[in-house]
Amino acid sequence: MTLAVVLDIEGTVSPLSAVHDVLFPYARERLESWVRQDRPGTQAVVDEVRAVLGGHADLDDVVRTLLEWHDGNAKHSPLKTLHGLVWERGFLGGELSGVIYPDVPPALAGWRRRGTPCWIYSSGSVLAQRLWFSRSDQGDLGGYLAGHFDTLTGGPKQDPASYRRIGRAIGTPARDVLFLSDSRAELDAARTAGWATIGVSRPGCTTDFGTHRAIADFTEFGTAREVAS
Numbered sequence: 001m002t003l004a005v006v007l008d009i010e011g012t013v014s015p016l017s018a019v020h021d022v023l024f025p026y027a028r029e030r031l032e033s034w035v036r037q038d039r040p041g042t043q044a045v046v047d048e049v050r051a052v053l054g055g056h057a058d059l060d061d062v063v064r065t066l067l068e069w070h071d072g073n074a075k076h077s078p079l080k081t082l083h084g085l086v087w088e089r090g091f092l093g094g095e096l097s098g099v100i101y102p103d104v105p106p107a108l109a110g111w112r113r114r115g116t117p118c119w120i121y122s123s124g125s126v127l128a129q130r131l132w133f134s135r136s137d138q139g140d141l142g143g144y145l146a147g148h149f150d151t152l153t154g155g156p157k158q159d160p161a162s163y164r165r166i167g168r169a170i171g172t173p174a175r176d177v178l179f180l181s182d183s184r185a186e187l188d189a190a191r192t193a194g195w196a197t198i199g200v201s202r203p204g205c206t207t208d209f210g211t212h213r214a215i216a217d218f219t220e221f222g223t224a225r226e227v228a229s
């Protein structure tokens with residue numbers, strides 16, 4: 001019986017294009033000026049990047065590193081924190097909104113009806129995740145979610161230890177947690193930690209999910225015993 005559901009965002013509840021073609025360019029355009037203007041929250045990001053580079057890095061080195069990480073789609077926590085800070089302004093100003101596949105809200109409502117808590121685990125920062133769901137094209141979905149984990153609070157998504165850490169945090173035995181993602185490496189890590197897994201194969205997805213069960217969208221939960229119980 002599934003007692004908790006954990007969802008990935010990009011490629012699972014949201015199209016890749018919404019992140020790569022809208023959110024990422026928005027951040028890329030503003031990232032350097034944000035850091036150089038020392039906007040609220042950026043000092044901690046700069047300190048974290050400096051710690052990675054070795055204490056003597058100057059601001060140019062920090063900016064260059066952040067841009068390199070961004071262009072390489074690195075999932076490093078300081079970059080993700082900065083993304084969230086930059087996006088916050090866009091969300092609050094109405095320039096950005098979350099994009100959620102329409103089959104997702106009915107599934108979230110179904111889990112809530114059954115008393116199954118639903119958590120988010122994404123590389124995007126918790127701040128970005130909250131904005132994404134509360135200001136989405138499907139309305140404010142924040143109330144459906146029990147909470148959020150990112151790489152700062154959960155750890156790297158391809159590391160089984162991250163799933164064990166999250167399992168302890170949500171207080172659910174590993175065998176009772178179901179994880180949905182478009183990433184085979186993430187599903188493998190979750191399975192190693194003892195979680196049930198389902199691959200989500202949205203349009204354009206070419207992932208080979210191997211022995212993980214795969215679904216095309218969340219309407220398939222009507223027949224999924226793992227989540228129907």
Ligand SMILES: CSCCC(=O)C(=O)COP(=O)(O)O
Nearest residue numbers: 009010122123124128129132
């Ligand atoms: C809407 S949160 C920002 C998404 C993001 O930055 C990202 O890297 C998504 O990765 P995911 O772990 O959700 O596949």
Ligand SMILES: [Mg+2]
Nearest residue numbers: 008010011182
């Ligand atoms: Mg994903």
